[in-house]
Amino acid sequence: MRQGQLFRVTSIGVTWFWLGVFALLPNIALLLVAFLDKGETDFFIPVFTLNNFEELFSPIFLTVLWDTVRLAVASTLVCLAAGYPFAYAVAKASPRRRPWLLLLVIIPFWTNSLIRTYALILIIGAQGMMNKALMALGLIASPIEVMYTDLAVFIGLTYTFLPFMVLPLYASIEKLDPRLVDAAKDLGASSLRAFWHVTLPLTLPGIVAGCMLVFLPALGCFYVPEVLGGATNMLLGTFIKNQFLVANNWPLGAAASSVMTLLLIALALVYRTVNRRISGRERRGDMFVSGVEGGA
Amino acid sequence: MEQAPVFELRGVTKYFGTTCALHSVNLVIGNGEFLTLLGPSGCGKTTILRMLSGFESPTKGEIFLQGECVNELPPEQRQVNTVFQNYALFPHMSVWDNVAFGLRMQRLPKNEVNQRVAEVLRRVHLEGMADRMPRQLSGGQQQRVAIARAIVNNPLVLLLDEPFSALDFKLRKQMQFEIKHLQRQLGITFVFVTHDQEEAFAMSDRVVVMNEGSIKQIGSPQEIYEEPENLFVARFVGDINVLEGQVTEVRDGGSLTADIEGVSFSLRTRREFSEGDKVKVLLRPEDLKVHLEHEQALEPPFFTGHIDETVYKGATVDIILTLDNGKTLQAAEFFNEDDEDINYRPGEKVTVSWVEGWEVVLEDEEE
Numbered sequence: 117m118r119q120g121q122l123f124r125v126t127s128i129g130v131t132w133f134w135l136g137v138f139a140l141l142p143n144i145a146l147l148l149v150a151f152l153d154k155g156e157t158d159f160f161i162p163v164f165t166l167n168n169f170e171e172l173f174s175p176i177f178l179t180v181l182w183d184t185v186r187l188a189v190a191s192t193l194v195c196l197a198a199g200y201p202f203a204y205a206v207a208k209a210s211p212r213r214r215p216w217l218l219l220l221v222i223i224p225f226w227t228n229s230l231i232r233t234y235a236l237i238l239i240i241g242a243q244g245m246m247n248k249a250l251m252a253l254g255l256i257a258s259p260i261e262v263m264y265t266d267l268a269v270f271i272g273l274t275y276t277f278l279p280f281m282v283l284p285l286y287a288s289i290e291k292l293d294p295r296l297v298d299a300a301k302d303l304g305a306s307s308l309r310a311f312w313h314v315t316l317p318l319t320l321p322g323i324v325a326g327c328m329l330v331f332l333p334a335l336g337c338f339y340v341p342e343v344l345g346g347a348t349n350m351l352l353g354t355f356i357k358n359q360f361l362v363a364n365n366w367p368l369g370a371a372a373s374s375v376m377t378l379l380l381i382a383l384a385l386v387y388r389t390v391n392r393r394i395s396g397r398e399r400r401g402d403m404f405v406s407g408v409e410g411g412a
Numbered sequence: 413m414e415q416a417p418v419f420e421l422r423g424v425t426k427y428f429g430t431t432c433a434l435h436s437v438n439l440v441i442g443n444g445e446f447l448t449l450l451g452p453s454g455c456g457k458t459t460i461l462r463m464l465s466g467f468e469s470p471t472k473g474e475i476f477l478q479g480e481c482v483n484e485l486p487p488e489q490r491q492v493n494t495v496f497q498n499y500a501l502f503p504h505m506s507v508w509d510n511v512a513f514g515l516r517m518q519r520l521p522k523n524e525v526n527q528r529v530a531e532v533l534r535r536v537h538l539e540g541m542a543d544r545m546p547r548q549l550s551g552g553q554q555q556r557v558a559i560a561r562a563i564v565n566n567p568l569v570l571l572l573d574e575p576f577s578a579l580d581f582k583l584r585k586q587m588q589f590e591i592k593h594l595q596r597q598l599g600i601t602f603v604f605v606t607h608d609q610e611e612a613f614a615m616s617d618r619v620v621v622m623n624e625g626s627i628k629q630i631g632s633p634q635e636i637y638e639e640p641e642n643l644f645v646a647r648f649v650g651d652i653n654v655l656e657g658q659v660t661e662v663r664d665g666g667s668l669t670a671d672i673e674g675v676s677f678s679l680r681t682r683r684e685f686s687e688g689d690k691v692k693v694l695l696r697p698e699d700l701k702v703h704l705e706h707e708q709a710l711e712p713p714f715f716t717g718h719i720d721e722t723v724y725k726g727a728t729v730d731i732i733l734t735l736d737n738g739k740t741l742q743a744a745e746f747f748n749e750d751d752e753d754i755n756y757r758p759g760e761k762v763t764v765s766w767v768e769g770w771e772v773v774l775e776d777e778e779e
Contacts, residue, residue: 293500298487299496301467301487302492302496303562303565304565305513306488313513313552319672
């Protein structure tokens, strides 16, 4: 009994310590820096100011924020539209075929995502496979310019984060008792209405978890727009990175980063509320755990 | 069956892959009857139920619902509803929404839905529970919601798939009574699936005993218990003693003499036998008469043996005894305050017999 408690205190303590030192402290430091002035030679000077947040209301930053949110929302929706049928098919596949289908989703996890992003250039680049194939088929006369556009970034984000959508969806669809769908049909629901009234609401936790797992990283992702996007359309991740590494304006970068963190926290709270309302009080599952556990 | 049949199965065969789940089943289900499909797991009873509800279609043969072939009619288009095992209540809907689901699928006007849901909730004594979620209900209450959700649609037939398996003994008895009562009130045909023969007998007008994908016997509970048509039914339904015998003489009028476990008895049967036939003689424990040997209470013929064990059961005493030829029998005697002589001690010598005519004689199918 006492030994079990010691183990619990230790294991939880270590995790708390780790998160405290490597996540909480840097974020607090970041938040503090956001209220300080920028320096000519130093990264920042310890003078209180709200200038950084004022600057965030400039049209430049608001455009960046709007473009980022728009792209992240679009990628999330496409991932959902593509991921749900796939996750459904995997969940309903025979036990023999299921691991192989799941492997299709998991293999990309094992590959460095930066490498996968570069690999995308081979496909969508001007001399890439896509253009060559389309030209060979005679569908287009000259290569379509996809690289360095919003479209390329959008394709990249969708491609990179699709597995994060599929796994929680798979977990929640697989958990769904098929007899509930039978019951709906038995009570006179067509397949479509049974899906709408039973399958969809009961897999909502998976949908919300998947959307969070795609939307949140898509919002802050900087390497995909860096590699596939052009200099003209900057996204939030790139903006923040530039403030720290290029413009040497730590306070502004910190302010933008803090705003993004607050946005993420707000969304996480939305997720928790939705999840609680669906699963009731018994399952007090952690933020993402309830949606993801079965998938990994 | 006097009434017009509501369901009829003609030569229904079902294969899952290469496995035969049902083998050429013929069954007529009368309007308004309480019919139970009884059998061990894997006997095909659930397959029949799923074909009646429309979730499976026969590989061969036809299913008629009110005279129309419904082989390919999907479940949502059949006026048949199911009470699922473990209820399958929609966990994200309140009791009210669960019960209203079927009516809403029919797109009935809102006030009719409200009226019918309220009425059916009253009928199953759940008036105050309409706003609860299924997980906030006890097992018995969930069971009632499942029943209400099905009967609110006024089905032609209500299918019940082992609906009591998750309930404890006392609640199960109570729900059996309530369901039987409900069926009489509604006058709807109930098709009930169970592997529990006591449950089947307590509730049914007719019982269909199944094994390995085919029907072994159809009849009233009494017919099934007292006149089993084969050894499977005899052994599946209640305890029974199976004695080995050989016919030595056949007389007119269904009477014959047979050598049973070494003793010559006169037997009655409706079945045809000829001299030399090997037979099985079936006797329920409560049909056997047991007396102490020294009392000399029985007229021959009788078996002689000794008591192995007595088991006190409250209303009855079970007696395990061994005949002189080594055969073990089970007898059951009812307690009688005035009669002390059923207190046997192990090893006591006894005589065993039965009232002529209570036996069931079957041909020896195990040869």
